[in-house]
Amino acid sequence: MSRxxxxxxxxxxxxxxxxxxxxxxxxxxxxxxxxxxxxxxxTRAMQRDDAQNPAMLWVADxxxxxxxxxxxxxxxxxDCHGDARASMRGVAARHPAYDEASRxxxxxxxxxxxxxxxxxxxxPLAPESHERLALEAYVALQxxxxxxxxPADPRLDAHRERGRALFHQRIGQLDLACAQCHDAxxxxxxxxxxxxxxxPTGYPIYRLEWQSAGxxxxxxxxxxxxVRAEVPPYxxxxxxxxxxxxxxxxxxxxxxxxxxxx
Amino acid sequence: xxxxxxxxxPSVVPVTVVGDAIPASLTGVPxxxxxxxAIVTSRRSGLCLLCxxxxxxxxxxxxxxxxxxxxxxxxxxxAQLRLRVVDGRRLNPATTMPAYHRVDGLARVGNAxxxxxLLDAQxxxxxxxxxATLTD
Numbered sequence: 001m002s003r004x005x006x007x008x009x010x011x012x013x014x015x016x017x018x019x020x021x022x023x024x025x026x027x028x029x030x031x032x033x034x035x036x037x038x039x040x041x042x043t044r045a046m047q048r049d050d051a052q053n054p055a056m057l058w059v060a061d062x063x064x065x066x067x068x069x070x071x072x073x074x075x076x077x078x079d080c081h082g083d084a085r086a087s088m089r090g091v092a093a094r095h096p097a098y099d100e101a102s103r104x105x106x107x108x109x110x111x112x113x114x115x116x117x118x119x120x121x122x123x124p125l126a127p128e129s130h131e132r133l134a135l136e137a138y139v140a141l142q143x144x145x146x147x148x149x150x151p152a153d154p155r156l157d158a159h160r161e162r163g164r165a166l167f168h169q170r171i172g173q174l175d176l177a178c179a180q181c182h183d184a185x186x187x188x189x190x191x192x193x194x195x196x197x198x199x200p201t202g203y204p205i206y207r208l209e210w211q212s213a214g215x216x217x218x219x220x221x222x223x224x225x226x227v228r229a230e231v232p233p234y235x236x237x238x239x240x241x242x243x244x245x246x247x248x249x250x251x252x253x254x255x256x257x258x259x260x261x262x
Numbered sequence: 263x264x265x266x267x268x269x270x271x272p273s274v275v276p277v278t279v280v281g282d283a284i285p286a287s288l289t290g291v292p293x294x295x296x297x298x299x300a301i302v303t304s305r306r307s308g309l310c311l312l313c314x315x316x317x318x319x320x321x322x323x324x325x326x327x328x329x330x331x332x333x334x335x336x337x338x339x340x341a342q343l344r345l346r347v348v349d350g351r352r353l354n355p356a357t358t359m360p361a362y363h364r365v366d367g368l369a370r371v372g373n374a375x376x377x378x379x380l381l382d383a384q385x386x387x388x389x390x391x392x393x394a395t396l397t398d
Contacts, residue, residue: 173375174309174360175368185327185358191305191312192323229370 055258062138071122127234163245172229202259283341298392
């Protein structure tokens with residue numbers, strides 16, 4: 001086993017311990033449940049069946065974009081990365097990851113956007129643009145069935161820790177922390193919704209309420225707005241740091257992207 | 263406060279907590295239970311039914327984070343209800359129930375809501391009046 005893989009294993013154990021410590025009700029780490037577990041049978045069936053899953057339309061567009069030349073050099077993703085089914089396997093499962101060039105953690109959508117600008121020299125891929133979501137969905141699909149494996153990269157530690165602190169900070173006019181809903185009250189009903197455990201395994205998702213695909217960042221911004229807190233702009237460090245924390249809480253869980261949500 | 267302009271409307275009325283209650287009305291104007299009901303069942307102002315269930319058949323979706331509000335007017339006096347709505351954190355600092363009439367000690371409040379309590383003083387009185395009627 002490579003050192004990185006061994007490191008990821010250790011990290012998964014650490015994360016599982018943290019989850020146990022945070023919620024004494026969980027007896028085992030596999031008591032963790034993905035967001036799909038609390039959905040209605042209809043929505044779950046829609047996620048399970050690729051022919052019914054609306055997010056697969058984004059995947060199909062992403063697959064087409066993968067081999068379409070862009071930018072002055074006329075290069076496609078495929079020209080450098082080859083067959084995504086091989087080269088992109090496991091990539092979503094280990095994001096957010098450290099980006100050498102910006103010296104920051106980036107999530108998968110940001111990584112794709114950066115590649116597009118740096119290596120293709122094509123126009124920027126705006127957050128939540130159809131193209132960014134389509135490529136992200138296509139790349140995420142290549143990790144389906146794999147375990148979430150946050151990199152054991154010490155350059156991420158401070159960011160991950162910041163994300164953990166943000167997750168536990170009470171914010172907004174409603175004065176609620178993410179953890180109060182997603183750790184302490186997961187499974188209970190908030191009005192018409194069942195509170196999920198906030199695992200990022202299915203992103204990007206197709207959300208029926210949005211009538212569109214959307215990123216994890218969009219979901220997090222929605223929860224922040226919901227407690228009437230300041231909502232950081234897309235790609236802000238707060239959102240990526242939170243995503244890092246969510247990935248370590250979910251370490252070892254199975255990627256089931258692209259998900260469907262109510 | 264000497265020199266404070268007479269028209270200054272403090273967004274939050276100072277309260278005196280006695281034991282686990284706030285005996286004095288925040289406004290001196292009796293609460294209106296019908297207005298209180300509209301606030302409690304509203305998803306914009308009260309938000310109560312996000313977390314609570316209660317005898318409100320007009321609202322289909324009710325929450326389970328807090329106790330059912332049925333009978334709360336028999337369990338608690340108006341003075342006790344007032345403290346629980348104004349600032350339940352004085353009884354349980356870890357509570358998920360937001361403080362409805364408090365603006366300090368909050369972090370990262372969105373622009374549109376900064377410096378404003380969830381409910382103004384008269385709305386608190388209206389909600390307390392409604393809760394006091396929930397006796398069975």
